Structures are given as C-alpha cells and as structure tokens.
Amino acid sequence: MPGTSPASIRPRQLKATAPGSIRRGPSSGLVLRTVLHHGPIPRSAIAQVTGLSPAAVSGHSAELTRLGLLREAPNSGGARIIGRPHVPVDIDTETYVVGAVHVAVGHTTAAVLDLRGQVIAQRRIPHTAAQPEEVLAQAAQALNELLAAHVRGRTPLGVGIATGGWVDEQSGTFAEHSMLGWRSVSVREIFGRSTGLRVHVDAHARALLNAERLFGQTREQNSSLSLFVGNMVDAAFGTGDHVHHGPQSQAGAIAHLPVDGSSVECACGRRGCLQATVSDRAIATRAAQCGVIPEVSMTLLIEAARGGNERAVELFIQRAKIVGSAAALLLDVLNPDIMVVTEAGVMNLPVCLETLRDEIRRRSRTRRDPDRTVVATSFPETVLATAGGAVMLDPLYRSPLEMFPEPASRAS
Numbered sequence: 119m120p121g122t123s124p125a126s127i128r129p130r131q132l133k134a135t136a137p138g139s140i141r142r143g144p145s146s147g148l149v150l151r152t153v154l155h156h157g158p159i160p161r162s163a164i165a166q167v168t169g170l171s172p173a174a175v176s177g178h179s180a181e182l183t184r185l186g187l188l189r190e191a192p193n194s195g196g197a198r199i200i201g202r203p204h205v206p207v208d209i210d211t212e213t214y215v216v217g218a219v220h221v222a223v224g225h226t227t228a229a230v231l232d233l234r235g236q237v238i239a240q241r242r243i244p245h246t247a248a249q250p251e252e253v254l255a256q257a258a259q260a261l262n263e264l265l266a267a268h269v270r271g272r273t274p275l276g277v278g279i280a281t282g283g284w285v286d287e288q289s290g291t292f293a294e295h296s297m298l299g300w301r302s303v304s305v306r307e308i309f310g311r312s313t314g315l316r317v318h319v320d321a322h323a324r325a326l327l328n329a330e331r332l333f334g335q336t337r338e339q340n341s342s343l344s345l346f347v348g349n350m351v352d353a354a355f356g357t358g359d360h361v362h363h364g365p366q367s368q369a370g371a372i373a374h375l376p377v378d379g380s381s382v383e384c385a386c387g388r389r390g391c392l393q394a395t396v397s398d399r400a401i402a403t404r405a406a407q408c409g410v411i412p413e414v415s416m417t418l419l420i421e422a423a424r425g426g427n428e429r430a431v432e433l434f435i436q437r438a439k440i441v442g443s444a445a446a447l448l449l450d451v452l453n454p455d456i457m458v459v460t461e462a463g464v465m466n467l468p469v470c471l472e473t474l475r476d477e478i479r480r481r482s483r484t485r486r487d488p489d490r491t492v493v494a495t496s497f498p499e500t501v502l503a504t505a506g507g508a509v510m511l512d513p514l515y516r517s518p519l520e521m522f523p524e525p526a527s528r529a530s
C-alpha cells in the first residue's frame with residue numbers, strides 16, 4: 119500500500135496472503151514479497167504477516183538490505199541502525215534495474231524496469247529481418263542503449279525475455295513460435311552472449327500471470343488464469359505462487375481450440391481454430407478487406423474503434439464473443455478465482471469487456487459473477503514491457519539470494 123504512512127500500519131490491518139501462496143519457497147523470498155505488497159512495513163509486521171519468527175525476519179531483512187534489495191523507508195530516521203523491528207522497510211528501487219524484452223510478430227519491445235515492476239523506459243523495434251539471430255541482435259542493441267541511458271548508477275540484475283507460443287523456460291528456448299516460424303531458438307544463450315547479462319525466458323501468458331501476482335490485481339487470489347489474445351493466443355494457469363508449466367512447458371496451448379461456426383483456415387491444416395479466427399492479423403485483415411482501415415494494421419484498427427468507427431468496434435465485439443466462448447470453457451475446466459485478459463478490445467473499449475463477460479455468463483456452467491472475476495490486464499500501457507520484466511522479476515522475488523553469488527547464498 120504505497121502512500122500509507124508507515125506509522126499508521128498496524129499488523130492486524132494487513133491482509134495475510136492466501137494460504138499456500140507466499141508461504142512456499144525460500145523465506146528470504148517470502149520476506150521480499152511481503153515488503154513488495156505491504157511496504158513500507160515494519161519488520162515486526164512482516165513477522166506477523168508471514169508467520170516467520172522476528173529473529174528470522176530480522177536476519178533476512180539485514181541480508182536483503184545488504185544486497186541492495188531492501189532499504190529502510192525514507193523519513194524513518196536513524197537509517198544506519200539496521201534491524202530495529204519497528205522501523206519500516208521498503209523495496210530498494212535505487213540499486214538495481216532489470217531489462218525486459220518481448221518478441222511479438224512484427225516488432226520487439228525492449229524496456230528497463232525497476233524492482234517494483236515500474237517501466238522506466240521502453241522502445242519498440244520493428245522487425246526488419248526474419249532470422250531469430252538478427253531480431254535478437256537488434257533487441258540486444260536496443261536494450262544495451264536503454265540501459266546506458268536510463269540506469270543512472272543502478273546495476274542491471276538481468277533480463278527477462280517473453281514471447282507467445284511454446285517457450286521452454288528450463289532450457290531458455292523459444293521451442294516453437296508458429297507465426298514467426300521459429301523453432302528451437304536458444305534465446306538464453308544468444309542473448310546472454312550479446313548482453314553479458316543473466317537471462318530468463320518464459321511464455322508471455324505465464325509472465326503476465328506472474329506480473330499480476332507480483333504487481334497487479336491477483337495478489338490476494340488463490341488461483342488465476344491469464345488469457346493473452348494478440349497475434350498469438352495463449353493461456354496460463356496458476357495456484358498460489360505456482361504457475362503450471364507441465365511437461366516441456368507446453369501448458370496453455372489454446373491456439374487450436376475449435377470455434378463454433380468458424381471456417382477460417384489454420385496453418386495446422388484444420389479450419390476454425392481459435393488463433394486463426396481471432397488473432398490481431400486475422401481481424402485487421404478482415405477490417406482492411408471491408409474497407410474499415412486502409413491497410414492491415416492493428417494499430418489503425420484500434421485507433422478507428424477508439425475514434426467511434428462502428429464497423430471497427432463491431433469487429434472487436436465479434437472477437438470478444440468468440441474469446442468469451444473459449445474463456446467460458448477454460449473457466450469451467452480450471453475454475454480459477456480470477457481471470458485476467460490481455461486483448462486490445464477489452465483493454466481499450468468498455469463494450470468489449472462487457473461483451474466478454476456476457477458471453478461467459480451465457481456459456482459457463484460455473485461462472486456466475488464475471489463482473490467481479492473477469493478483468494482486464496493491470497498494465498494496459500506497458501503490457502509487453504511488463505511481461506518481459508516479470509520473467510526476470512519473478513525468480514528474483516521467489517529466491518532473491520540465488521541471484522547473487524556466494525557468500526550471500528549462505529543465508530538462504
């Protein structure tokens with residue numbers, strides 16, 4: 119609760135995170151996430167929220183402060199005496215930053231974020247090549263330039279890289295991206311070589327699930343579903359702090375779910391697949407064919423819809439209905455507490471979120487309250503940069519000491 123006076127925080131006012139969520143994993147990560155969600159917060163209150171002993175909280179806080187991840191809150195007075203239990207601590211956003219990269223179909227986004235997930239700077243790099251090595255080299259150059267211009271004395275901890283399709287975070291590989299035509303691209307290795315940074319890689323739907331859990335609106339939820347509809351259509355599901363990857367990280371592949379009444383040809387050889395029917399390219403192509411926009415461009419279509427062009431709005435409403443029917447199925451199978459949707463119509467046009475919720479209400483057997491439990495992304499202005507950043511920030515907030523070489527890891 120940024121902005122709350124530290125002195126006004128009473129431990130009992132703090133809502134403990136749901137059982138089974140932050141209580142897993144190394145205790146240092148638990149302390150760091152508690153400060154992220156409640157800071158500035160006194161150490162005595164961290165002990166109450168987490169259930170850790172005051173001595174354990176004191177030890178972890180001292181170590182995290184020494185590493186530059188926590189600091190005593192400004193105006194707390196006498197900041198040099200580390201360990202006094204009633205002095206509030208907060209996330210230190212002045213020592214480190216992280217790099218972020220999101221690879222979309224036509225462009226890559228490079229960005230720099232602070233440890234609270236705030237985007238400090240970002241740049242969009244149109245793809246001028248098809249080969250992954252060239253695309254990644256351009257992204258690395260842009261990221262290096264952004265870091266040089268914006269870190270202002272801070273140290274980059276590493277870079278997170280996100281994209282759609284099948285991403286294997288264990289091996290750091292873009293395993294298969296159907297629209298880019300990329301297969302088995304060793305992104306961690308390529309990007310690590312060109313930036314000299316620690317690199318983490320994950321799928322954007324999972325990255326956005328983690329971003330919501332850390333910095334957005336699902337932090338008090340036991341389970342959540344992330345639905346991404348852009349040129350790629352992907353989902354991710356998690357309970358507590360656990361995000362489901364499944365064997366070879368293939369969970370969430372919903373691109374080829376069948377859509378009632380669609381006969382759109384899909385590259386997989388069938389007709390009526392979800393991604394082929396509702397992708398950005400599919401609806402921008404439809405809009406251009408109908409003369410709604412002069413060329414195939416999602417940016418132009420969004421501008422037209424926001425400007426009140428009825429045919430443009432209607433295309434987004436049609437997409438919201440189709441996405442709603444797929445979402446109802448996923449909601450019934452997984453029954454998450456909340457679903458977060460990243461889709462241009464839902465993010466820009468209130469009527470699309472209403473349409474999506476209506477369709478879910480109509481089709482789902484389990485979802486009675488979509489007005490409360492189906493929401494748009496918390497990061498409408500920065501969603502791609504935030505996805506990339508979350509890929510790096512999630513492992514930091516799970517196991518902060520693993521980011522640092524010995525002797526820091528002794529305290530884990």
Ligand SMILES: [Zn+2]
Nearest residue numbers: 374384386391
């Ligand atoms: Zn298909």
